[in-house]
Amino acid sequence: MIESLFSNPNYEASKLLLDATAARHEALASNIANVETPGYKRVDLSKNFSDAFSAQLKAGDLSSVPAPSIQQDPTATTERQDGNNVQIDKELMDMSSNSLQYDTLTEFVSGSLKQLQMAITGRSSM
Amino acid sequence: MMNLISGVNVTASALSAEQVRMDVVAENIANAYTTHGTDGTAYKRKVVSFESMLDPTGTGAQSVKVSQISTDSTPGPAIYDPGNPDANKDGMVQMPNVNLSTEMVDLMTASRAYEANLAVIRNARQMAAKALTIGH
Numbered sequence: 001m002i003e004s005l006f007s008n009p010n011y012e013a014s015k016l017l018l019d020a021t022a023a024r025h026e027a028l029a030s031n032i033a034n035v036e037t038p039g040y041k042r043v044d045l046s047k048n049f050s051d052a053f054s055a056q057l058k059a060g061d062l063s064s065v066p067a068p069s070i071q072q073d074p075t076a077t078t079e080r081q082d083g084n085n086v087q088i089d090k091e092l093m094d095m096s097s098n099s100l101q102y103d104t105l106t107e108f109v110s111g112s113l114k115q116l117q118m119a120i121t122g123r124s125s126m
Numbered sequence: 127m128m129n130l131i132s133g134v135n136v137t138a139s140a141l142s143a144e145q146v147r148m149d150v151v152a153e154n155i156a157n158a159y160t161t162h163g164t165d166g167t168a169y170k171r172k173v174v175s176f177e178s179m180l181d182p183t184g185t186g187a188q189s190v191k192v193s194q195i196s197t198d199s200t201p202g203p204a205i206y207d208p209g210n211p212d213a214n215k216d217g218m219v220q221m222p223n224v225n226l227s228t229e230m231v232d233l234m235t236a237s238r239a240y241e242a243n244l245a246v247i248r249n250a251r252q253m254a255a256k257a258l259t260i261g262h
Contacts, residue, residue, distance in 0.1 A: 018257075022132045023185065025253060029133025029246045030187035033140030035239055037176040037190050070186030088242060099249050106256045113261045 011112050012062045014105045016053065020045060020068040021102040027070045028095045031086045038082040042091075044073040130257075131250045136181055137243050139189035144240040146192045147174045151233045158224040161212040168212075169222040171198045171229075198223060 005011065024045045034040040049068045056065050079085040118124050150172050160169040177193035180186075200223050208217030 022253070025250060026133040026136065026185050026187045029136045029243075029250070030181070030189070032242050032246050033136045033143075033190045034176075034178045034188055035242065036235070037178045040178050040188065043186060043188065092242065092245065095246065095249055099253050102253045103256050106260050110260050110262065 005112060005116050008112070009057070009060060009062065011109070013053075013057060014108050016062060016065055016068075018102065018105050018109070020049060020053075021098055021105065023068040023070060024098050025095070025102070028091055028098060030070070031091045032088065032095070034084070035086050035088050035091075036084075038084060040084045040086065042073045042076045042086050043070050045069075046071040047074075131247075131254045133187060133246065133250055135183060136187045136189045137246045137250070139191060140243045141240060143174075143176055143190045143192050144236050144243065146195075147176075147236040148233060148240070150174050150195060151229050151236065154224050155226065155229050155233075157222060158226055158229075160222055161210065161219055163222075168202055168220040169224070170202075171222065171224045172196070173198050 027043045027045060031042045046069045048071075049066060052065045053062075056062050076085045078087065114124070154171045157163070157169040157171075163169040173196050175193045175196065176190050178188040178190050181189045202221045202223035204218045204220050206217055207213055207219045210219045213219045
């Protein structure tokens with residue numbers, strides 16, 4: 001029973017996505033830190049991860065998804081005169097949505113664990 | 127290796143770099159009318175350059191550091207002030223090349239960048255606090 005809760009695809013997926021959102025936060029922090037560094041190119045979560053994740057999610061086996069990593073963002077277009085392609089407003093917006101996503105995922109993981117606790121003790125925790 | 131508060135090293139590096147930039151702007155503004163600098167000539171304004179470096183934690187994020195503080199060698203204006211001890215024989219005094227409006231803009235940009243990085247830290251902190259509530 002307990003195994004089935006912990007190997008639930010949604011639970012597995014949210015664990016991976018928590019790692020991914022934390023990594024993405026690091027990438028966005030790097031972009032905002034370098035907003036005035038000439039020649040800096042923005043970084044983001046590697047496409048490698050998101051591709052593997054969505055493919056494996058459909059297949060129902062998330063064990064082979066690589067750990068989320070950060071790489072240079074090839075889709076960023078607008079480049080300033082100093083060779084930097086960070087847009088501070090976009091980064092800040094991405095950061096809010098990223099941390100909202102993180103909050104949602106923590107709520108989901110918490111909810112799953114609370115369900116388990118309720119099943120064990122027969123009453124809700126609070 | 128992942129921190130509990132992600133991106134804290136990168137953001138901290140940016141905060142200190144912006145801090146250096148604000149210090150240099152402060153120095154420039156303070157010396158806007160210094161006609162007799164340490165080398166005996168008019169003060170020359172200083173400029174900070176930033177460069178990024180790969181964060182040692184190996185996540186692929188890039189921290190920022192001050193690569194150099196260079197001197198702007200554009201000549202400043204010369205004004206006629208024969209009573210000034212630094213005046214030459216024609217009564218002209220070489221003024222520093224500090225432009226107060228440029229410095230104020232620089233100061234504002236640096237402090238906004240500082241604020242943006244503080245927002246990142248605040249966000250990361252909330253995320254970490256949220257992670258600690260898992261299971262409660």
